[in-house]
Amino acid sequence: AQKITQTQPGMFVQEKEAVTLDCTYDTSDPSYGLFWYKQPSSGEMIFLIYQGSYDQQNATEGRYSLNFQKARKSANLVISASQLGDSAMYFCAMREGGTGGFKTIFGAGTRLFVKA
């Protein structure tokens, strides 16, 4: 069963505008972590943001924020003030269980295109 769902294969956004990338997940484990990674054409995986299942507040990292809706099992990424360099693949990921040593699984990804 698919545990991480990203329903947007591709998204377009105008430079300097905000964009939301959707992610829903499924788990029965009460302890889990949610991540977003950026993968440019070079292939490297760049960590963007993390949200723990017990965190009370939504995570923020600079221009990135995670809209965590626990009851709905969604963890959408919001990128504010988009830049041309934000054009890349974005993956939502989940790690079940406690810290360290537990595998991380990825969604299908969303390709973001930022227009000048």
Add this chain to the structure above:
Amino acid sequence: GAVVSQHPSRVICKSGTSVKIECRSLDFQATTMFWYRQFPKQSLMLMATSNEGSKATYEQGVEKDKFLINHASLTLSTLTVTSAHPEDSSFYICSAEEPGRRRGAFFGQGTRLTVV
């Protein structure tokens, strides 16, 4: 700088030969490392969990004899693609978790394998 180093970044090999990919954690000891495979325009698929000092745990559908994983030290895991065929051509990425760190795994730079 990179905390997980993966080598080589690119390799071309002939059908029937074996290829070894190395994944090193540079600044920490990693009892667990993970190997992923990524086809063009697709997500990262977890292949196996590499455990230091013990056998790797393979995901369903991944051939153990085809993809040999060795985690002989706390800083090095290797993936050997044995008797490679063109269908093994792919992007392989490793990751390692730093114990106690909440913010997800560090990823290697990836290895693009082409089997001709």
